Amino acid sequence: MWSSARLDVRKIALGAAALALVAGTASSAIAAEPLTFINLQHNPWTVVAKEKGIFKEEFDKVGIKEVNLIASGAAELSGAESAGLNRGSIAIAQRMLYPATAHRANGLDAVVVWVSEASNKYRTPLLARAENTEINSIADMEGKIYGSNRVGCSYTSVYEAFDAAGLPLDTKQRTGKIRYKGVENNGARNAALLSGAVDGLATHIGNNSGAALYLSGKVKIVGRTVENGVYENGAGRVSFFAMRDFAESYPDAVKAFLISYRRATAWIQANVDEASEIISKGTRVPIEIARFQIVDPSGYEFIAGDENADSVRKAIHDFQDWYIAHGDDVFTDRKLDDRQIAEFVDGKFFRGGKYSIYQ
Template identity: 50%
Template sequence: MKQFTSLSRVPQAALAALILGAVLLPSSSSPAQADQPLPSINLPIEGWTVVALKKGFLQEEYNKLGTKVNLVDPGTTQLIGAESALLDRGGLAIAQRMIYPATVHKANGIDASIVWLSTKSSEYRTPVLALKSSGLNSIADLKDKNFGSSRVACGWTSPTEIFTAAGLPLDNARERGQVRYTNISNTVATSAALLSGRIDATSTHVALPDVAALIETDEVKVIGRSPADGVYVNNAGRVAYFVMREFVDAHPQAIVAFLRAREKTDAWINANVDEAAAIIAKETRIPVAIARFGITDPSSFQYMQGEPSSQVAVDAIKTFQKWYIDHGDDILSSRHLSDDTIESFVDKRFFKGGEYSVYQD
């Protein structure tokens, strides 16, 4: 069966409306029998998925199910959080975010399950950045300055811990802190705000193409990092793949196919970095040097090992949820997940020892 890539880009206003609808409307999912026919599946365009399609790893797995693969732009670079709307409306079968925003989506009413989690994050992934020419050299220099990032993302979770550790808390919905905070839900707009001086510093994934370009051109510098033993690195900064519960119950083998293809592709990319970077550059329209940076830099997040233990996943959510609530998280304070909900949020069938696990016992 022929495979093809479909690139779908949605206007920002439409994405915002979709997200609002995804949050406000209750889920109508109901139990379904496993392994229902699946003629096609929409997967997110990522560095590894474009390589997997080009090299045939996705086709190898999905041809066994008679399923055609479409790669779809999840819209996250246009509007952070867009993937939740696409997931809820059926435009995307599997979404990828860090575990904190995935948990916020769950708290906002998305009936989704985590089917894969990465091992712990890194202090290099989401540092605090300032312009090289700014004169700002440490977190202490940001007192009463303007910090901007995406609220429901690592651009908030990582710096919240960094600033708290430095005794300079960010503004939050409850009280004024010692650093002004602006929510900017677009990675390109965040970079533009930093370059134009509208904000003094930001925090985001260094491996994202627009941010990697600022690093490679020596326009920004790191002035603070997440504690290596902290809540972000060990818990909130883990990568998660999550799926609507109705879909995963109906098509568990489609999830297994995705996870198997990911493992094969990740191994191939690590062994063939230059060829992989060339494929990613061509398919996602970024410079080869930036594609290579996204693979090899310590901040990389798309090519991590999986966390086999479902208990570690459950404990990670419980740990970071409590920590952020204790430190002014207005979202999870009002809509936090119960222990029972967290237990069911992590679909143990896809972790080690589970019925659909890709991990060897």
């Protein structure tokens, strides 16, 4: 579980030259110090935003002169972005709405500042080894081993799909018809599938590791998410979230970030060839993988935002209730109530809010 200790969200680790800005929990009564630098996740769109000067243009307007992209590495544990927020090593994190909500339920004092519209069936397909002739559909997973991280789309997407097929996945409360094996490390999940340690894996094939796995030719798609289901309409939406202290102290910085996201992703779509080259170089992947993430419908960086904060709150309420009703143990003891959900979705960044990009 993540510590509930409220560390200053501006703390930044830069190796031996680490800089630390520490402001106690009493800082709410004191004007925020000027923010002159910001740490963000290193990913395809942020690489483009920095290379094309988008970050510089937008953050200069709010007095932020330095943007640092923090790479987590291929061995990142799922959920590491929330630890990064809590330690202050990154300012704003990206995760799908289910894990973002789970982090909040586990004590992370964060708020959602942007959420996409609904997901789609291409985002998180169920994969099996191409050479495995026994598994060609979800039905073939009965009695087999499914491997994934617990708090993420690898779990939540197929949880609904397996349930709809009458093949519930194992949980702590029950024995299902499909065995579950927890594998929290991103690279280890792919290796587990390819080695035969697990029989199935759902993953975002629109990110670096997922695209590399899918394009290797060693796997095949054997299932999709439930169309118009709770995963697509709620749990699987893309979200950006930040520590509450940061969002309260530096809302202009959050808005600059969201404007940069919108500008960068639009530029990427309009300039696929150049963007592919920048992403390939900046994230150190083959250009084919960089391009795939842009043009394939599984990509998740190019979905429009849901402008309505209440719509997002309803989506959280609905998927949380569905997963609890269907035996998911994450929210059973930590369910967010309506007040907590309302506060979790920070309305000032949605339509009608003072810092909305939807004006």
